[in-house]
Amino acid sequence: MTARRQPWWFSGDDAEQPDAVVDEDSGPDRPDGGLDEDSVSDGSADQGEPEPVVTGSRPGGDDASSNGIEWTALLAGAQRMVDWATEKVLAPHAEHTDPADHPQCVVCRTMVLIGEGRSLVTDDEPVTDPQGAGAEDVEAESGPVPATGEIMWIPIREQVREP
Amino acid sequence: MCAATAEALREEGLRGVVVDATSGAGTHPLAAAWSSASLGRLGAEAGADPLPATHWASLASIQQLSALLHVRDALDAGSDTVIVDCGPLDRARQLLELPTIVLRVLDAALTPRLAMRRRVPPDGSPTDPATDPPPTLFEEFEGIRGEVASLAAALAHPATTMRLACLPEADSVDRILRATALISMMGVSVDGLVANRCGRKADGWAKELLAQQDAQVARLEGAHSGALVWRSTTRVRAVPKGRSVVGPLGGTAVLDEQTAHLTAQDEEYVLDLPLVGAAATEAQVGRLDDALVVAFDGVHRWLTLPPVLRRCRATSAVRTEAGLRVSFVPDMSVWRQDARGSAA
Known part of the structure; x- marks a missing residue:
């Protein structure tokens, strides 16, 4: 009697399962006594009820380490992804001041989508006096430009006397 | 009172x-x-x-x-x-x-x-x-x-009304008229204005004083706010003679989502905001997101914009005798478009 191997996706945090151990002498599923390679994830024989599996070969192949994960290869791959992201995405984005001007940049586009891409108010932006003074500077055709969190006062242009 | x-x-x-x-x-x-x-x-x-x-x-x-x-x-x-x-x-x-x-x-x-x-x-x-x-x-x-x-x-319920009392003096009348404009802008109708503690000739008041208080009561009546005006003496009169205390007496035009009137014109939408008294001549109007705000005397009245105006830009406003008229034009960046990409 030996402990049954859990599927690769099972964390083992749940309660003990009564059928957690099986007799290794019990026969294989295939009539010919062999193992169905498409039904195993790491080259070992799983028994009992069918489990969700991953098909295809892993980078380590069937000769992977005993725990089924090639950590060195995974780390190397992750490092390459970080290097690629730094070189192709973050470095160009560092020169972008206004995300709206760089729709081709993944970071800028994401910032715009989540609503944090609005640049801060700069000194050269037009300002409307809340009391209406200077409102004549706002062109009627374009209308006031809305600002987040601030009331945009509407210019009151003339007095109309109705009969 | x-x-x-x-x-x-x-x-x-x-x-x-x-x-x-x-x-x-x-x-x-x-x-x-x-x-x-x-x-x-x-x-x-x-x-x-x-x-x-x-x-x-x-x-x-x-x-x-x-x-x-x-x-x-x-x-x-x-x-x-x-x-x-x-x-x-x-x-x-x-x-x-x-x-x-x-x-x-x-x-x-x-x-x-x-x-x-x-x-x-x-x-x-x-x-x-x-x-x-x-x-x-x-x-x-x-x-x-x-x-x-x-x-x-x-x-803001239609059955809620306010009655304001003032002395028949210039300063007091000024304040009560501005308060009437403000309270109406806040969505509560003012149904009565009481000139309180008015003197009478029978009580020995001087002719000049009586003329002055008559002039102030005339100011209240001349404001044409819609509220009923009456006098009260040292004996407080809750309502004019012959009237029921529960009204109806009068009522000022209130500002709320129901009374703001939307009109579609050729190339724009027009929203008429009813205001009375000093609010009609002094109020400012602005927009924040999907709300319209009318400001007068330090008070901000927030109104939820009708759905169609949320897709529009407020371009300008003009004053009318009934209040403010705000013009909106469609904002094509958020306006509904058909399959060919033209505005629907």
């Missing part, structure tokens, strides 16, 4: 209750719970030292909320009419404005982040969610918001 109105109600066989909103009504238990249990808890969880409940209850706004809750209690108890003594004009204005301000603050506070906060017991002991599911701050604030929204709705 409130006592006289209550007496007039009794003479007409109606049941009226007077609520003193000038702190005489006392702290309502619900308002006390809101202030200490919710606001105090929010502060405590943010790291503030706990405060005694009386500190919170002493805040002026808590007293005003208490007065409004007492009014609601009186209405729930089956009173025909509830008379609220609002005190001086400044207090009346704060009383009317408070529910709207609290609603906007709570709307800003009801965020997903707040929804994730759980109750932390004062002694730090763990709670058992299975036996005592603790309400979140979000749930508490949401409950408060519902209560305050009902108070705001009661204030």
Whole structure:
């Protein structure tokens, strides 16, 4: 009697399962006594009820380490992804001041989508006096430009006397 | 004036209750719970030292909320009419404005982040969610918001009216006319203006003084605000002779989502905002997100824009004798488009 191997996706945090151990002498599923390679994830024989599996070969192949994960290869791959992201995405984005001007940049586009891409108010932006003074500077055709969190006062242009 | 109105109600066989909103009504238990249990808890969880409940209850706004809750209690108890003594004009204005301000603050506070906060017991002991599911701050604030929204709705109800009293003097008339414009902008109709403590010739008043007070009463009448104007002497007259105390007396045009009139023109939409008195000539109008704001005398009246105007840009406004007329043009960046990409 030996402990049954859990599927690769099972964390083992749940309660003990009564059928957690099986007799290794019990026969294989295939009539010919062999193992169905498409039904195993790491080259070992799983028994009992069918489990969700991953098909295809892993980078380590069937000769992977005993725990089924090639950590060195995974780390190397992750490092390459970080290097690629730094070189192709973050470095160009560092020169972008206004995300709206760089729709081709993944970071800028994401910032715009989540609503944090609005640049801060700069000194050269037009300002409307809340009391209406200077409102004549706002062109009627374009209308006031809305600002987040601030009331945009509407210019009151003339007095109309109705009969 | 409130006592006289209550007496007039009794003479007409109606049941009226007077609520003193000038702190005489006392702290309502619900308002006390809101202030200490919710606001105090929010502060405590943010790291503030706990405060005694009386500190919170002493805040002026808590007293005003208490007065409004007492009014609601009186209405729930089956009173025909509830008379609220609002005190001086400044207090009346704060009383009317408070529910709207609290609603906007709570709307800003009801965020997903707040929804994730759980109750932390004062002694730090763990709670058992299975036996005592603790309400979140979000749930508490949401409950408060519902209560305050009902108070705001009661204030803006068509059956709610205000009657303002002034002395027949120039300064007092100036203030009451501006207050009439302001209260109407806040969505409450003013149905009566009382020139109080008017002198009479029979009481020995000088002819010149009588002429001066006549001129001030004429100013009230000449404002054409829509409110009924009458005089009262040392013997307070709650309503003019021959009138029922429950009205109808008069009524000013109020500003709210229902009275704001939307018209579609050739290339723009026009929204007419009814304003009276000084508000029609001095109010400013602005926009914040999906709300229109009208500002007058330091008070901001928030109106939810009709759906079509939320896809438009406000271009300009003009003053009319009935108030403000705001023009909107479609914002093509958010306007609905058909499959060919043209505006629908």
